[in-house]
Amino acid sequence: MSNAPLGVGLIGTGYMGKCHALAWNAVRAVFGDVARPRLEMLCETSDAYASARAAEFGFARATGDWRTLVSDPAVDVVSITTPNQFHAEMATAALEAGKHVWCEKPMAPAFADALAMNAAAEGSGRVAILGYNYIQNPAFREIARLVSEGAIGTPFQIRAEMDEDFMADPDTPFFWKNAASSGYGALDDFAVHPLSLIQRLFGRVERVFCDMAMPYATRTDEAGGQRAVETHDMANMLMRLEGGVQASLQVNRCAWGRKGRIALQIFGSKGAILFDQERMNEVELYRAEGDARQQGFARVLTGPQHPPYDRFVPAPGHGLGFNDLKVVECRELLHAIAGEPATVISFAEGIELERTVHAAARSFESGRWVEVAAVGG
Numbered sequence: 001m002s003n004a005p006l007g008v009g010l011i012g013t014g015y016m017g018k019c020h021a022l023a024w025n026a027v028r029a030v031f032g033d034v035a036r037p038r039l040e041m042l043c044e045t046s047d048a049y050a051s052a053r054a055a056e057f058g059f060a061r062a063t064g065d066w067r068t069l070v071s072d073p074a075v076d077v078v079s080i081t082t083p084n085q086f087h088a089e090m091a092t093a094a095l096e097a098g099k100h101v102w103c104e105k106p107m108a109p110a111f112a113d114a115l116a117m118n119a120a121a122e123g124s125g126r127v128a129i130l131g132y133n134y135i136q137n138p139a140f141r142e143i144a145r146l147v148s149e150g151a152i153g154t155p156f157q158i159r160a161e162m163d164e165d166f167m168a169d170p171d172t173p174f175f176w177k178n179a180a181s182s183g184y185g186a187l188d189d190f191a192v193h194p195l196s197l198i199q200r201l202f203g204r205v206e207r208v209f210c211d212m213a214m215p216y217a218t219r220t221d222e223a224g225g226q227r228a229v230e231t232h233d234m235a236n237m238l239m240r241l242e243g244g245v246q247a248s249l250q251v252n253r254c255a256w257g258r259k260g261r262i263a264l265q266i267f268g269s270k271g272a273i274l275f276d277q278e279r280m281n282e283v284e285l286y287r288a289e290g291d292a293r294q295q296g297f298a299r300v301l302t303g304p305q306h307p308p309y310d311r312f313v314p315a316p317g318h319g320l321g322f323n324d325l326k327v328v329e330c331r332e333l334l335h336a337i338a339g340e341p342a343t344v345i346s347f348a349e350g351i352e353l354e355r356t357v358h359a360a361a362r363s364f365e366s367g368r369w370v371e372v373a374a375v376g377g
Contacts, residue, residue: 006337007040009069009099011090012081013053016104016131020079021057022323023330030311030327034334037077043069070094077337080104081131084189085181088113095124100337102330104131106192106357107350109183114354115377121347127336129329129344132196134262136328136343138306138320139283140197143264143273146285147201153270153288158202158241160194160249160265163258167216167233174219174227177253185231187212188357190251194262195353196345198249201266203242204352209369210237210360215254237360260322272297281319351377 008024010017021039028036042059043066044050050062063069070078070093077100080090088108091101101121107114107130121128134140147155166172176182183189187210199205212232221227233254239247252258262277274284274297283300302309303316308331312324329344336342345353355375363370 005035005038006076006100006334007038007074008059008077008079009041009043009072009075010039010057010059010079010081011043011066011069012079013042013044013057014081017079017081018057019323019326020081020102020330021059023326024079025058026327027330027334031308031331034331037334038074040074041069041072066090067093070097070099075099077102077333083176084109084183088117091117091128092120095120095126095128098124098126100126100333101128102131102333103128105196105350105353106183106188107347107354109181109188111354111358111375111377114351118347118351127333128347129333129336130347130350131326131329132193132345132350133322133325133329134193134277135196135200135345136325136332137277137280138302138309139275139280139300140200142283142300142302142306143266143275144201146273146283147266147268150270151285151287152266152268152272155202155245155266155268157267158198158245158247158264160198160247161261161263162190162194162249162251163255163261164190164253165256165258167253168256170216170219172219174221174229178219178227178229178231180230182231184357184361185212185214185235186233186251186253187235187360188354189231190253191235191237191249191360192353192357194249194251194264195356197262197264198239198241198247199349199353199356202245202247205239205241205247205356205359205372207240207369207371208237208356208360208363209239210235210363212236212361212364235360235364239356280322 039059041061042054047064054062078094080103213234218226234252237249264275266273272286281302284297304310332342359370359372
């Protein structure tokens with residue numbers, strides 16, 4: 001691994017922006033096999049706000065103009081954590097300026113823009129990855145190992161769910177995720193996360209059937225009036241994957257009581273695997289073997305024997321958290337930039353997730369099954 005430090009630029013300091021900042025600050029201390037990044041420049045919506053956040057996050061300089069950041073010669077890699085509709089322009093500009101890019105998901109609301117992002121990445125010779133940190137969970141890595149080694153035999157069905165309740169209250173004001181400019185809603189804002197897990201385990205989605213729903217037609221706007229909601233907060237999908245595996249996915253941003261749930265149930269010829277992101281340090285494994293009177297789900301608790309858990313905590317049972325997964329993703333990005341093997345979701349792999357999402361949207365519009373490959377590009 002190269003020890004040459006990279007200059008980092010961060011655009012956006014909200015939920016995911018702070019998460020990226022924590023990762024850039026922690027990656028050297030946690031792993032030790034990468035150089036400590038230089039936190040060069042932070043961008044926010046105004047110079048004053050950017051300066052305040054830069055002081056908090058440890059960045060040397062600040063700007064209210066993202067174009068200044070992506071063109072700065074001291075910046076080698078750009079973290080993009082803005083609302084979805086800004087990803088394409090920013091990522092493309094950064095790549096054309098010769099920067100590596102770490103962009104939060106989804107790629108862009110319009111598939112054509114996602115294709116343009118991928119074309120820019122391919123033409124730049126730079127590394128461009130997407131923020132799918134759930135694949136970095138040691139628990140998910142253990143699931144992938146169990147599946148690949150045949151622990152549950154031949155997998156034939158996977159059921160997935162993703163639920164949160166940050167939009168469950170009808171009195172929650174209208175904000176950018178309710179606007180059509182952000183995308184379809186839960187389908188691309190949410191579904192891409194469990195889809196990234198499914199795709200990593202079983203390959204691409206070949207066919208999809210989708211239904212979406214909008215539980216609240218209006219929300220209160222800044223003026224106190226009612227504004228029509230333009231996105232769907234719930235979606236159900238049926239899918240056929242490469243190799244014939246059957247899959248279903250339900251996503252809901254209005255699910256009271258669910259805070260950060262990504263649930264997987266994987267059924268095979270010799271057993272089953274269960275996982276829930278709200279209990280992210282646990283995997284349940286059922287093996288259909290031995291005395292039937294003693295069969296049951298065994299709880300596997302992640303620990304130092306499930307890398308890279310050991311780089312954070314030397315003792316089992318203490319548990320990792322969401323932000324830790326982002327530190328792992330940051331280290332994988334640095335490995336990719338150094339030309340070493342890395343577990344990341346590139347823009348090219350991300351295109352297949354976007355293609356599935358847009359096929360699902362077409363299915364909803366037509367009321368029919370849609371072949372994912374039929375989505376152009």
